Amino acid sequence: MTAAGGRFSDDLLSEFGEAALARCGAAPSAAAIVVGCLLESDRRGVHSHGLIRLRSYVVQARAGEIAASAEPRIVHEHGPTSLVDGRFAFGAVTGVFAMDDAIERALEFGVGVTAVRNGTHFGSAACYSLRAARRSLIGIAATNTPAAMAPWGGAEARLGNNPVSVAGPTPGGAPFVLDIAQSVVSRGQVKLTQLAGLPIPDTWALDADGKPTTDPLAALEGALLPMAGHKGSGLALAVELLTGALAGAGLSPRMVNTGLTGRRRNSTAATPERGVGHVFVAIDPDRFAGRELFRSRMGDLVAAVRATTPAEGFSEVLVPGEPEHRAEELAASEGVALPAESVEELRVLATEEGLFFPAPSA
Amino acid sequence: MTAAGGRFSDDLLSEFGEAALARCGAAPSAAAIVVGCLLESDRRGVHSHGLIRLRSYVVQARAGEIAASAEPRIVHEHGPTSLVDGRFAFGAVTGVFAMDDAIERALEFGVGVTAVRNGTHFGSAACYSLRAARRSLIGIAATNTPAAMAPWGGAEARLGNNPVSVAGPTPGGAPFVLDIAQSVVSRGQVKLTQLAGLPIPDTWALDADGKPTTDPLAALEGALLPMAGHKGSGLALAVELLTGALAGAGLSPRMVNTGLTGRRRNSTAATPERGVGHVFVAIDPDRFAGRELFRSRMGDLVAAVRATTPAEGFSEVLVPGEPEHRAEELAASEGVALPAESVEELRVLATEEGLFFPAPSA
Numbered sequence: 001m002t003a004a005g006g007r008f009s010d011d012l013l014s015e016f017g018e019a020a021l022a023r024c025g026a027a028p029s030a031a032a033i034v035v036g037c038l039l040e041s042d043r044r045g046v047h048s049h050g051l052i053r054l055r056s057y058v059v060q061a062r063a064g065e066i067a068a069s070a071e072p073r074i075v076h077e078h079g080p081t082s083l084v085d086g087r088f089a090f091g092a093v094t095g096v097f098a099m100d101d102a103i104e105r106a107l108e109f110g111v112g113v114t115a116v117r118n119g120t121h122f123g124s125a126a127c128y129s130l131r132a133a134r135r136s137l138i139g140i141a142a143t144n145t146p147a148a149m150a151p152w153g154g155a156e157a158r159l160g161n162n163p164v165s166v167a168g169p170t171p172g173g174a175p176f177v178l179d180i181a182q183s184v185v186s187r188g189q190v191k192l193t194q195l196a197g198l199p200i201p202d203t204w205a206l207d208a209d210g211k212p213t214t215d216p217l218a219a220l221e222g223a224l225l226p227m228a229g230h231k232g233s234g235l236a237l238a239v240e241l242l243t244g245a246l247a248g249a250g251l252s253p254r255m256v257n258t259g260l261t262g263r264r265r266n267s268t269a270a271t272p273e274r275g276v277g278h279v280f281v282a283i284d285p286d287r288f289a290g291r292e293l294f295r296s297r298m299g300d301l302v303a304a305v306r307a308t309t310p311a312e313g314f315s316e317v318l319v320p321g322e323p324e325h326r327a328e329e330l331a332a333s334e335g336v337a338l339p340a341e342s343v344e345e346l347r348v349l350a351t352e353e354g355l356f357f358p359a360p361s362a
Numbered sequence: 363m364t365a366a367g368g369r370f371s372d373d374l375l376s377e378f379g380e381a382a383l384a385r386c387g388a389a390p391s392a393a394a395i396v397v398g399c400l401l402e403s404d405r406r407g408v409h410s411h412g413l414i415r416l417r418s419y420v421v422q423a424r425a426g427e428i429a430a431s432a433e434p435r436i437v438h439e440h441g442p443t444s445l446v447d448g449r450f451a452f453g454a455v456t457g458v459f460a461m462d463d464a465i466e467r468a469l470e471f472g473v474g475v476t477a478v479r480n481g482t483h484f485g486s487a488a489c490y491s492l493r494a495a496r497r498s499l500i501g502i503a504a505t506n507t508p509a510a511m512a513p514w515g516g517a518e519a520r521l522g523n524n525p526v527s528v529a530g531p532t533p534g535g536a537p538f539v540l541d542i543a544q545s546v547v548s549r550g551q552v553k554l555t556q557l558a559g560l561p562i563p564d565t566w567a568l569d570a571d572g573k574p575t576t577d578p579l580a581a582l583e584g585a586l587l588p589m590a591g592h593k594g595s596g597l598a599l600a601v602e603l604l605t606g607a608l609a610g611a612g613l614s615p616r617m618v619n620t621g622l623t624g625r626r627r628n629s630t631a632a633t634p635e636r637g638v639g640h641v642f643v644a645i646d647p648d649r650f651a652g653r654e655l656f657r658s659r660m661g662d663l664v665a666a667v668r669a670t671t672p673a674e675g676f677s678e679v680l681v682p683g684e685p686e687h688r689a690e691e692l693a694a695s696e697g698v699a700l701p702a703e704s705v706e707e708l709r710v711l712a713t714e715e716g717l718f719f720p721a722p723s724a
Contacts, residue, residue: 080442081472081649110443113473115650138603154670154679166600168607176603178596210673227590234540234682237667238528241500241538245530245659248651253666268666287443288477289610297607304615304630305599308516311572317516320596 003344006360007335013039016346016357017054021090023353024061025068030093037092037127042336045327046179048188049124052342055349057090057121066090066120072097075117080109083247084116088275091122095278099128099141102280106137110287117249118275119143125165126179126324132282133167133175136291140281141165144244146255149183150223152233155210157223158268160252160276161186162239167321171299174325182236183224190216190224242279249277335361365706368722369697375401378708378719379416383452385715386423387430392455399454399489404698407689408541410550411486414704417711419452419483428452428482434459437479442471445609446478450637453484457640461490461503464642468499472649479611480637481505487527488541488686494644495529495537498653502643503527506606508617511545512585514595517572519585520630522614522638523548524601529683533661536687544598545586552578552586604641611639697723 017035018028026034034057042050061068070089074082082101086094098114105112122128125141132139145160159182167177184204193200194216202212205219213219226232236252244251250273285294301319308317331337338346343357350357379397380390388396396419404412423430432451436444444463448456460476467474484490487503494501507522521544529539546566555562556578564574567581575581588594598614606613612635647656663681670679693699700708705719712719 076649078649079471081646083650109441109471111473111475113645113650117651138608150673151667151670151679153673153676154667155673156671158666158670166603168603176599178600180593180596184590206673210671227593228546230682231542231589234542237538237663237682238540240663241528241530241660242645245656245663246500246645246647246650248655248659251659251663251666254662268669283475283604283608284443285608287438287440288445288475288608289479293610294607297610297613298603300616301599301602301607301613304520304613305513305516307630308513308520309518309572311512311515311517311568314515317513320592320599 003340003347005338005340005343007337007362008358009361010039010043010331010336012358013051013336016350016355017051019355020054020058020349020353021068023355024058026061026090027069030068030090033096034090034092037095037123039336040127041124042338042342043328043331044126044324045337046124046126046324047339047342048186050342051338052345053121053123055345055352058349058353060120061090072116074101080105080111080113082114084114086116086119086275086278088118088120091120092127094119095122095128095141095280096131098278099131099139099280099282102282103132103135103137103139106132106282106284107135110284112282114280115243115247116278116280117247119249119278120276122278124179125163126167126177128280129165129167129179130175130177133169133177136169136285138166138168138283138285141278142239142243143278144240144249144252144276147252148187148224149226149233149236150206150210151237152226152230155206158253159226159233159236160240161224162236162243162252164235164239168298169295170302171295172302174319174322176298176302176319177321177324179320182226182232182239184227184232185224187220187224190219194220243277245277246279247277250275365702365709367700367702367705369699369724370720371723372401372405372693372698374720375413375698378712378717379413381717382416382420382711382715383430385717386420388423388452389431392430392452395458396452396454399457399485401698402489403486404700404704405690405693406488406686407699408486408488408686409701409704410548412704413700414707415483415485417707417714420711420715422482423452434478436463442467442473442475444476446476448478448481448637448640450480450482453482454489456481457484457490457503457642458493460640461493461501461642461644464644465494465497465499465501468494468644468646469497472646474644476642477605477609478640478642479609481611481640482638484640486541487525488529488539490642491527491529491541492537492539495531495539498531498647500528500530500645500647503640504601504605505640506602506611506614506638509614510549510586511588511598512568512572513599514588514592517568520615521588521595521598522602523586524598524605524614526597526601530660531657532664533657534664536681536684538660538664538681539683539686544588544594544601546589546594547586549582549586552581556582605639607639608641609639612637
């Protein structure tokens, strides 16, 4: 009895999500922020970081791995910089708090850098970088994660698949927003291939013995491979430097995966570390080219990319953020699309929490 | 009559390089900075950005594309931010000026961001990020470049192969330093394959008709492909946003390649734009984790990566910057290694400028 995907009412999904988080101790304001970030990802078609994560948050809150009623606080601050203690609050609560802190500093000083320790899973990095873009700033958001990827030349998982997002305003409707992790493909992609009963290319992952594998199940027990070899490996480490090390937080190789979707891995530390590190940066173009020139340069850039002759198999060339913006517009007019996997996970959550999960609107 | 590679005296190479730059109007201090950056790349084994570039700088200076006697200046500054006009000075002169400006701001404010317009080729981005790491700061350096790479889904060159470098101090001898561009391989790699008479994999580049090619010559007339498809393409655009757009400088799709090593491409602008954009960022860990905790976290990170079981075909797992650090130590004790291509280019330059090029010391 597999659930079917469909389009759902934005309001009903919000209500459901907020009710589920209330059950595990989240204040209404915190629940609204967390559900807001997850739902935004679904609206943008990024379902891997959408409501499908909600159940794991509830389970982690009940297990005490997320402190449902905690609020992040500033440890110390000096002009354009600050360090935030996330206190294991919901990741989105801390992420929004810290990004908005960086934004306020950028509006005053031209740049703001806020590092976070004791963080938890914050969902999609674009949720934060976009907050800066909407204020006419450049936004950067990044986090480390428990190890899931082999370093270049390595046979076992030691690196986080540390995502980074960069966003900025454009003169058109869709802000520029890049949001990528550093592996060839995500664990989610490997799982979907496994569910489809297909083999994976041997360039995606290593098995538990450190050998390239075409078996998705063996890959899930092993390590993802970094994109572009030493480049993806190096980028993951650069993000680690700017998050785990800069914030004095847990380091990817020393943490264990506590999410429902990751298996528990051995950490390289005798006592596994807790609390990922994030960094949020906002930059005000007004202190550099000036907002007008910056926007017009962004317009020229987007226009030049879009005017590129498409390669065989492509009908158009888009800028990062455009496909997601189109999905968002469709979600606004026709309801939020959820794939079958998300619906199934939300129905399980509804049953566990004694809640009613809405029927699709279309 | 092909030149042979070999090891050369560091001092004699410096003298030669500075004499060549003096011939085209560089002041002694500027020549020392430019040669210092190029020579550092050769010491670090990064010969693609070493003295092999010197002749193209001399030719560009004689052609007026580089303003040999120009000095960069600050257009405006506010606390942690500044905008620098590179005035088409030698790229390394502007790069060192602007990175040091960002470093001074970081030491005062915790973070410094310096954007540059009217820039020229600045060599290896690591030359600048390392200046911050040597001061116990995190350093980031990036630049845009004239278009050489197809965007994801595109059939023609529109994106710069925009390099970015991130460096930071570690407790050991070798600082962490990542320095990567966004294509699968560099144009230099394609050229070397062509010189060796070999085909290239069809994943490296497109020909002039926008089709994947195994012919290196056809690839050089076409466009490089971004690493990891949409990821490398998106990263190139993110760097463009932080350099060309932020500084209000020339944009990759609108500039023409003026270096000796790139062919002159059509620009998408009616009047091609001049002057690349750079960004330099320095961050003081003292305002976040604190310098001691940051360094110890970096030590933990490096140790965990180095302790990774090597994959088949690898004898050890290294952190970005370690191979280059080893090359640097060897250069200090045994002289600077130069490959045959570099020696040949420097001998041509010597003949053109009536200078004596030293014999190898080993």
